[in-house]
Amino acid sequence: MQNIELVCHVGVGPTVTGEALVTDDNFSARYDLDRIAGIFSRPQHKLVGYSYVDKIMVFNTAKGGVASAWMLHEMKSRGIAPRAILFNNVNPILAQGAALADMAMCDRFADGDVTRLIKTGDQVTVNPGIGMVTINHAGKAGKH
Amino acid sequence: MKLNAEEEAMLNGEQGEPRRWAMEHMMRVGRFFDAEDFVEVTQAHIMADTESLGEAGVKFLEGIAACTPAERQVRIPMITDPRGIDFCHYQRLRQTELMASLEQRAIDAFEAMGILMTNTCINYQTIMPPVRGEHLAFGDTGVVIYCNSVLGAYSNFEGGPSSLAAGLTGRTPRYGLHLDQNRRATRRFRVDCELRSLSDWGALGGILGARTGSYWEVPVIEGIDSQPGSDEMKHMGAAMASFGSVPLFHLVGITPEAPTLETVCDPDNLVAETITASDLDAFFTRYGGKGEKVDVVVFSAPQLSLLEMQSLAELLDDKHLHPDTSLLACTSPVVAADARRLGLVERIEASGALVLEGMCFYQSYAREMGEANGWKRLMTNSVKLTNIIGGYGYEPTLSNMENCVASAIAGEVL
Numbered sequence: 001m002q003n004i005e006l007v008c009h010v011g012v013g014p015t016v017t018g019e020a021l022v023t024d025d026n027f028s029a030r031y032d033l034d035r036i037a038g039i040f041s042r043p044q045h046k047l048v049g050y051s052y053v054d055k056i057m058v059f060n061t062a063k064g065g066v067a068s069a070w071m072l073h074e075m076k077s078r079g080i081a082p083r084a085i086l087f088n089n090v091n092p093i094l095a096q097g098a099a100l101a102d103m104a105m106c107d108r109f110a111d112g113d114v115t116r117l118i119k120t121g122d123q124v125t126v127n128p129g130i131g132m133v134t135i136n137h138a139g140k141a142g143k144h
Numbered sequence: 145m146k147l148n149a150e151e152e153a154m155l156n157g158e159q160g161e162p163r164r165w166a167m168e169h170m171m172r173v174g175r176f177f178d179a180e181d182f183v184e185v186t187q188a189h190i191m192a193d194t195e196s197l198g199e200a201g202v203k204f205l206e207g208i209a210a211c212t213p214a215e216r217q218v219r220i221p222m223i224t225d226p227r228g229i230d231f232c233h234y235q236r237l238r239q240t241e242l243m244a245s246l247e248q249r250a251i252d253a254f255e256a257m258g259i260l261m262t263n264t265c266i267n268y269q270t271i272m273p274p275v276r277g278e279h280l281a282f283g284d285t286g287v288v289i290y291c292n293s294v295l296g297a298y299s300n301f302e303g304g305p306s307s308l309a310a311g312l313t314g315r316t317p318r319y320g321l322h323l324d325q326n327r328r329a330t331r332r333f334r335v336d337c338e339l340r341s342l343s344d345w346g347a348l349g350g351i352l353g354a355r356t357g358s359y360w361e362v363p364v365i366e367g368i369d370s371q372p373g374s375d376e377m378k379h380m381g382a383a384m385a386s387f388g389s390v391p392l393f394h395l396v397g398i399t400p401e402a403p404t405l406e407t408v409c410d411p412d413n414l415v416a417e418t419i420t421a422s423d424l425d426a427f428f429t430r431y432g433g434k435g436e437k438v439d440v441v442v443f444s445a446p447q448l449s450l451l452e453m454q455s456l457a458e459l460l461d462d463k464h465l466h467p468d469t470s471l472l473a474c475t476s477p478v479v480a481a482d483a484r485r486l487g488l489v490e491r492i493e494a495s496g497a498l499v500l501e502g503m504c505f506y507q508s509y510a511r512e513m514g515e516a517n518g519w520k521r522l523m524t525n526s527v528k529l530t531n532i533i534g535g536y537g538y539e540p541t542l543s544n545m546e547n548c549v550a551s552a553i554a555g556e557v558l
Contacts, residue, residue: 012172026357026389030196031535034511042535061358063389065532066225066283067196067507069303074198091359091389092177092320093303099172100204100305 011106011128072097160215166309174317191283205253218311226504238516263502264476281310286382329364346527349380353388383527433541444474466555
């Protein structure tokens, strides 16, 4: 199947490839995660119980809480972190955190709602340097 | 980004590695948000509790602290958000020696950089309230939304690394709330309900935050018919920032940038959404827990002002907590010193409650504290705390301060 290229704003971090885990929910590392177990722990979060480790996470936007700026760095240092995080629109905290952690992060997609453009299970390459996300081949239909 | 000579020198490492890192970090962030240049800031405030820093973050700070004094000292007044440990009480809270030792290492590093350990998220009430138009690099979303909205200062949400970078260089990338065009209202709300307690103001903030839902949207609010004070604005702002990542709001006729609706928006192009008493009621009832045993009552997030400490003391006078319920009140070192001098701490603690100084509950290894103390049902008047603490394994109940205290005495959610 043909690759699909999604243009977004130039982001931060390295080019990475991995499996997408997608939700139209929002994200805070402080509010939503059990960072020791590497899973979503907030009962109200749509991904509660799911592992985020090594995933290309796709969210709508970021929620309050400045702690995420340190937490991405801390999570990456232990190897229990997402490989990349994509948003429709991100707040400064998550972008600052990705800059410190050298984690791939992009937002502002030209073709619309990224939580609908990418499905859970898709193999995705994120290239923040040029602002491009490629769906390498169609994954199984997403649950979220 | 356009750099001046001094910024170029810092970026080239001519003023040491910490300032080179700081410039590089801020330029990554600035490019992300299309900043064209930097803006000088007058104060920085850093969120750096060790639960979020972790070993990796503390090592990062120690790396900067190990540089020469000329290289590592911050350039502008810089203060800290609450810590994760109150060294007088951490053993009673069953926090570990490892947590205390990590905390001490972080403090040593901050002090080596010349950062003042104010340990507070109510610096706008207690340390140095900003002035309208002042550009800042403040951490803690509650601090930022208050200073932007109530005081008319200019700050983005600055996470720890970016606050530190601003402190080291005296500047921050000019994007977001540093630009006037991003401070115009994009959402319009009308409040049609009575606000009787701090938790009501918090609930309104939570509702507005959830409906606004973005850092890049600015709500303007009409219809407030009671005059809010600093604590009301504190609870409302902290909840709005927590529920919606919102960094700025305008209250028509109250906050400085919105003397009239027309000042901040074109009313013909913004339809008002109404917040009613039933919206407020529904916000409270979603938390539940009535009749259940309450394990811990927490007043925190934001830290208590001196007036809140006085209210708490009055509610607890001649009362004793239920033996199976704890009550924690977190405040800033400045307020704690005054509260102690005025006898408020003694009155609060005579009930069996604990006053914690310089820390905030959710920034203090809340999951581990809950597990060690068997705390599950948590009651609070802080809407912000209810939004955060579920992810740490607690079941939160929201109520006003009076009912929280009565429940702590009864041992069950009233």
